[in-house]
Amino acid sequence: MSAWLPTAPCSPRACVETTPAAARAVPRAVLRLTGVVLLLVAGLALSPLGARVPESAVRRWCRWIVRAAGVRVRITGGPAPAGGTLLVANHISWLDVPLLAAVRPARMLAKTEVRRWPIAGALAARGGTLFIDRDRLRALPDTVARIAGALREGAAVAAFPEGSTWCGRAQGPFRRAVFQAALDAGVPVQPVRIAYRLGAATAGTAPAFVGDDTLLASVWRVVTSHGLVAEVEVRPVIPPGGAPDRRALARAAQQRPAPAPAGTHPVPVT
Secondary structure, X not given: OOOOXXXXXXXXXXXXXXXXXXXXXXXXXXXXXXXXXXXXXXXXXXXXXXXHOOHHHHHXXXXXXXXXXXXXXEEEOOOOOOOOEEEEEOOOOOOHHHHHHHHOOOEEEEEHHHHHOOOHHHHHHHOOOEEEOOOXXXXXXXXXXXXXXXXXXXXXXXXXXXXXXXOOOOXXXXXXXXXXXXXXXXXXXXXXXXEEEEOOOEEOOOOOOOOOOOHHHHHHHHHHOOOEEEEEEEXXXXXXXXXXXXXXXXXXXXXXXXXXXXXXXXXOOO
């Protein structure tokens, strides 16, 4: 297996909560799904306007997508810096993409498979997404160079350095390659922490998109769920020169939380 293809031990069967009342939630879920699709189509129609659309409008649109799926959004912390910035976050769900863009609209770093997703793939391509072929390790230096070039031009680039999705009750290490682009371009790194909860306190894994899960199955779990909350913490920015090398920069950006108590991962299906 390529070193550019990290994997997580999480799987839908072991880690992801099901929705016991899914059958009764179908009408509401259909309405939510319709709302998400309409917002995506609207974004696709407006995408040719490009930079003429204010960033504040893009941020609101991204929050509306998550809210339309039935997930409340809580964003804490200060605003992300302007100019060339590398935004990095842990990766749990397809919802992470609009949540990260709600912090600051950015060019996403995504696997080439995303380009084939219905509607969202076309929207990502028009939004300047930097697609990477994770099967080709030799393409990694060119990918880092393209990211650094975009950062030098003043763009924000968003990435999920774990390289794979996790269920949310465990987390993988941040891989270092993308941080080399920030060092080469001399730009700040904006760390973001994403978590999903059920109600006030319980960590929720229903939004997770892990293992052999399908996008459709993950979307359906979200829209049939009740009481999901997405918590987005914008952490202190790491200025240029704030870390001596990419290893230290990745470690500073991740600020890994304390390990979960024994027995909480994998999580049995409820």
